[in-house]
Amino acid sequence: MPRARVAALSRYLLRGQLSARGCLRSRAHTLSLVKRDPSQLIFSSSHVRLLHAEPASEGRDATPPAPIPMGKRLKEESKKRKALGKQKNKGNQVIDGWELTVGIEIHAQLNTAKKLFSPAATSFNDEPNTHVAYFDLAIPGSQPVFQKETLIPALRAALALNCSIENVSRFDRKHYFHWDQPSGYQITQYYEPFAKDGRINLLQRDGIAKEDGEGISVGIKQIQMEQDTAKTLAQPGGVYWIDFNRVGVPLIEIITLPEIHHPATAAALVRKVQLLLNAADACVSGMEAGGLRADVNVSVRRSDDPSGPLGQRTEIKNLSSFKAIEDAIIAERDRQISVLESGGIVESETRGWSIGATETRRLRGKEGEVDYRYMPDPDLAPVIIGGDLVDYLRQNMGMSPDAEIDELTQRFDLTPKDASSLVALDGGKRVEYFWNVVGSLADRFGPDSNTPKYLPGFQLAANWILHELGRLTSGRSEAAGQDLGFMENGECRRVPFIHLTDILYYLYERKITAKIAKELLWAVFRRKIPDKYPTITAAADQENLWFKELHADEYRKLALAIVRQDEVMAHFVNYKQYPQGKLMFLVGRMIRLGPEEFIDPKEAERVMKIVLEEKRAVAASNSG
Structure with missing residues (x-):
C-alpha cells in the first residue's frame, strides 16, 4: 500500500488542522513528558510544556491584583485586535x-x-x-x-x-x-x-x-x-x-x-x-x-x-x-x-x-x-435599448464623484480624505448640504467671498459638517444612533443649513466663541431653535451669548498669574525646540482661570508667548 503524504491526509483529518511537520514525533515526545512528572506540566489546547518549579521569593506580595471588569477587558481586547488587524493588513x-x-x-x-x-x-x-x-x-x-x-x-x-x-x-x-x-x-x-x-x-x-x-x-x-x-x-x-x-x-x-x-x-x-x-x-x-x-x-x-x-x-x-x-x-x-x-x-x-x-x-x-x-x-x-435613451441618460448623469472631490480639494483646499468623506457620506446628501452652507456663507461674506480671506470660513464649514454634526449622534452622545435626516435637496431635518450658516458666520467673525457655537448647534439639534428661539441671532440676544473680548491688560494679568511659578519657566529656558505643547497647556489653564466666554484662544496664545519671552529674557540677563 503506497504511503499517503501528510499534506494529503490533513485535508481529511481533524478538519484540516493536522500539522505537516513531524506531528507524530512531536506527540510521542509530549506523551513521554507526561509519564515523567505530571505535576510539572501545564496542559493547553495546542501543546504540552514542561515547567520547572520556581521557589517563592521572600517578601513577595502574594495579594492578587484587583480584577479588571469584564466589560472593560473585552473593550480593551477589541481595540487591540482592531489595531493589530489594521497594522497586519497594512504590511501584508x-x-x-x-x-x-x-x-x-x-x-x-x-x-x-x-x-x-x-x-x-x-x-x-x-x-x-x-x-x-x-x-x-x-x-x-x-x-x-x-x-x-x-x-x-x-x-x-x-x-x-x-x-x-x-x-x-x-x-x-x-x-x-x-x-x-x-x-x-x-x-x-x-x-x-x-x-x-x-x-x-x-x-x-x-x-x-x-x-x-x-x-x-x-x-x-x-x-x-x-x-x-x-x-x-x-x-x-x-x-x-x-x-x-x-x-x-x-x-x-x-x-x-x-x-x-x-x-x-x-x-x-x-x-x-x-x-x-x-x-x-x-x-x-x-x-x-x-x-x-x-x-x-x-x-x-x-x-x-x-x-x-x-x-x-x-x-x-x-x-x-x-x-x-x-x-x-x-x-x-x-x-x-x-x-x-x-x-x-x-x-x-x-x-x-x-x-x-x-x-x-x-x-x-x-x-x-x-x-x-x-x-x-x-x-x-x-x-x-434605444440609443436615444442612453444618450439622454448620459447627458444627465451629473458630476462624477472624482470630479466633485477634485473641485473640493482645489477650490477649498480640503484634504483628499475630507473631500472624499463629504462626497461619500449619506449617499451624497451630505456634500449637497455642504454646498448649501457654502452658498449661504458666500452670501453673508459679500462680493469678496471668493478671495483667500474667506477660505478659512469655508474650511470651517467642511470641518463642522464632517465632525461636529457627526458628534451629535455619535456613540457617546445622548442621541446616539439617531438619524440627522439629510435630504436629496441638501437640507437636513435636524440641523437646517440656514441655522448652521448663522453659527459658522458668527464664529468666523469672532462674534461668538467655539464653546457657544457648539451649544447653539445642540440647541438647533434639540429643536429649541426655532421652537423656543426663532433664530440663532435671537438666541444669542436673549441669552447674552455674544463674545465680549477681554481688554489687552486683562489678558496680560491672566498670563502673569499662570507663569508666576518658577517651575513653569523651566520648560522655556535653553530649549532646543520650542515647546509648543507646553505653551498650549498654559493657554488652556489661562482660559480656565478667566471668563472663558470672553477669551479668544488665539489672542490668549499670542499674549502668553509674549509674557514667556519677557520672563525668559529677564532670566537670561540675571544669569549673565
Whole structure:
C-alpha cells in the first residue's frame, strides 16, 4: 500500500488542522513528558510544556491584583485586535515569491419601486410575505413580465462605470435548487448582458495598496440584470423561515476582470463602486445596509513565471463589509500558498467567511456552467435599448464623484480624505448640504467671498459638517444612533443649513466663541431653535451669548498669574525646540482661570508667548 503524504491526509483529518511537520514525533515526545512528572506540566489546547518549579521569593506580595471588569477587558481586547488587524493588513499586501490575483462579482440592489418580473413592490422592513406576486412564488401558470422601469437605474449604473451599452440583451435561466429559489432557477443575463467593457479608475485617495502606486485601472467584463432570492431567517432548533418579499427584487451583477493583485485594492474597488452607484442614484443602499454584496475569486501563482497561467481560483461568497473583503482575501491567499508549499493542490470550491474569523471555510464544490445548465429563458423576449435613451441618460448623469472631490480639494483646499468623506457620506446628501452652507456663507461674506480671506470660513464649514454634526449622534452622545435626516435637496431635518450658516458666520467673525457655537448647534439639534428661539441671532440676544473680548491688560494679568511659578519657566529656558505643547497647556489653564466666554484662544496664545519671552529674557540677563 503506497504511503499517503501528510499534506494529503490533513485535508481529511481533524478538519484540516493536522500539522505537516513531524506531528507524530512531536506527540510521542509530549506523551513521554507526561509519564515523567505530571505535576510539572501545564496542559493547553495546542501543546504540552514542561515547567520547572520556581521557589517563592521572600517578601513577595502574594495579594492578587484587583480584577479588571469584564466589560472593560473585552473593550480593551477589541481595540487591540482592531489595531493589530489594521497594522497586519497594512504590511501584508504582498508575499515574497507569490502573486495574488483577484476578480470580484458585486451584487447591487437597484433603486426601483417594482420587482424585475412582477408588479409586486420592493420592500425592506415590511411584514414578511406581504409583497409577493404569483410569479415570485412560481405558482404554476404564472409568467414573468419584464418591468421596463427597472432598466433605468441599471443603465445609470452602467454609465457611471464607463460601460458600453448593448442594443440587444437577453435573459437566461441559471438552475440550482434551494429553498430560497421557488422556481428552481434564477433569471439572469449570462450570455448576452446589457452592458460590457467598463473600467474603474482607482487613485491613492481611494485607499488602494501603496504597491499600486499613484493609481490603477480595473476592467469590468460585464454587468447583467438578475433577480434576487428569498430571505432566509434562522430560528432556534434548526428551523428556517422564508420571507419571499425579496424574491424577484432587481439586481445588477458587476463582474470585474482578474486585474487586482492586492487585498486593500480589492476593498477600495468595492468602496469606489458603491460611491459611484450612489452618485448615479442607481442603488437603494450600500454594504452597511445590505443593499450591496460582494463575492471574490482568489488565486495565487509563483511570481517567477508571470506569463504562466493563473492558479486555481476559489470563490468566497457574500462578503458584507469592506474590511471583510480585505481580511478574507488575505486569509484565503495565505491558505492557498500553504497548500501549494506543502505539496497539495488547490481545489476549485466555494468558501465562506465569518466576521472576526482568521481563515475561510469550505462550503461546497464550485459549480460551473455545466452544473447551472444555463439556457435562454423561453418566456422572456429580448430587451431592446434605444440609443436615444442612453444618450439622454448620459447627458444627465451629473458630476462624477472624482470630479466633485477634485473641485473640493482645489477650490477649498480640503484634504483628499475630507473631500472624499463629504462626497461619500449619506449617499451624497451630505456634500449637497455642504454646498448649501457654502452658498449661504458666500452670501453673508459679500462680493469678496471668493478671495483667500474667506477660505478659512469655508474650511470651517467642511470641518463642522464632517465632525461636529457627526458628534451629535455619535456613540457617546445622548442621541446616539439617531438619524440627522439629510435630504436629496441638501437640507437636513435636524440641523437646517440656514441655522448652521448663522453659527459658522458668527464664529468666523469672532462674534461668538467655539464653546457657544457648539451649544447653539445642540440647541438647533434639540429643536429649541426655532421652537423656543426663532433664530440663532435671537438666541444669542436673549441669552447674552455674544463674545465680549477681554481688554489687552486683562489678558496680560491672566498670563502673569499662570507663569508666576518658577517651575513653569523651566520648560522655556535653553530649549532646543520650542515647546509648543507646553505653551498650549498654559493657554488652556489661562482660559480656565478667566471668563472663558470672553477669551479668544488665539489672542490668549499670542499674549502668553509674549509674557514667556519677557520672563525668559529677564532670566537670561540675571544669569549673565
